[in-house]
Amino acid sequence: MKNVHRRxxxxxxxxxxxxxxxxxxxxxxxxxxxxxxxxxxxxPGKPLPEPDVxxxxxxCHSYYYVNAGMGNVGDGSLGGTNNIWEGANPPTxxxxxxxxxxxxxxxxxxxxxxxxxxxxxxxxxxxSVCHTxxxxxxxxxxxGDYVWDLAGGPPPPPPQCPPIAFMxx
Numbered sequence: 001m002k003n004v005h006r007r008x009x010x011x012x013x014x015x016x017x018x019x020x021x022x023x024x025x026x027x028x029x030x031x032x033x034x035x036x037x038x039x040x041x042x043x044p045g046k047p048l049p050e051p052d053v054x055x056x057x058x059x060c061h062s063y064y065y066v067n068a069g070m071g072n073v074g075d076g077s078l079g080g081t082n083n084i085w086e087g088a089n090p091p092t093x094x095x096x097x098x099x100x101x102x103x104x105x106x107x108x109x110x111x112x113x114x115x116x117x118x119x120x121x122x123x124x125x126x127x128s129v130c131h132t133x134x135x136x137x138x139x140x141x142x143x144g145d146y147v148w149d150l151a152g153g154p155p156p157p158p159p160q161c162p163p164i165a166f167m168x169x
Contacts, residue, residue: 036064036065036066036091037065038064039062040062040064040065041062042061043059043061044058049084052074052075052081054073054075061086063085063087065084066090066091067083068082068099069083069100070082071083072087075102098134098135098155100132102131102132103133104130105127110144110147124143125143125149131151133147134147134150137158
């Protein structure tokens with residue numbers, strides 16, 4: 001009898017966990033579907049909302065989370081995605097084209113894949129200056145397999161899907 005009660009508790013716990021997970025996915029999808037999230041407030045002493053935010057640190061700010069690449073106070077550096085909008089009237093659409101990132105000396109290098117033995121690839125650019133770059137398809141980069149430095153012009157278009165449908169992204 002104890003075994004049956006224990007199974008019921010396990011099943012009930014699993015169902016409750018599944019329901020909570022589905023609810024959280026639904027809420028996050030709704031936030032993305034309805035546009036910007038906010039306004040939120042940041043004041044000195046609080047952690048920055050994203051690592052690439054650059055604003056006056058001595059005063060409070062009202063901001064929104066927007067689609068990646070559409071922010072007005074980030075530059076895509078330090079692992080950020082430039083998705084913070086300071087002030088009123090945040091954009092509601094998505095960024096056109098690839099999301100740009102910024103790297104400067106002293107920051108971790110961008111990810112450029114790994115070789116079969118697990119050794120990370122390194123980008124091949126001047127390590128003494130800042131670079132603005134985008135991620136591209138495999139073997140499409142101009143400074144690495146997956147990294148295109150925008151100083152070399154616009155990136156190539158994404159690769160075309162092969163004729164075999166299961167190989168399409």
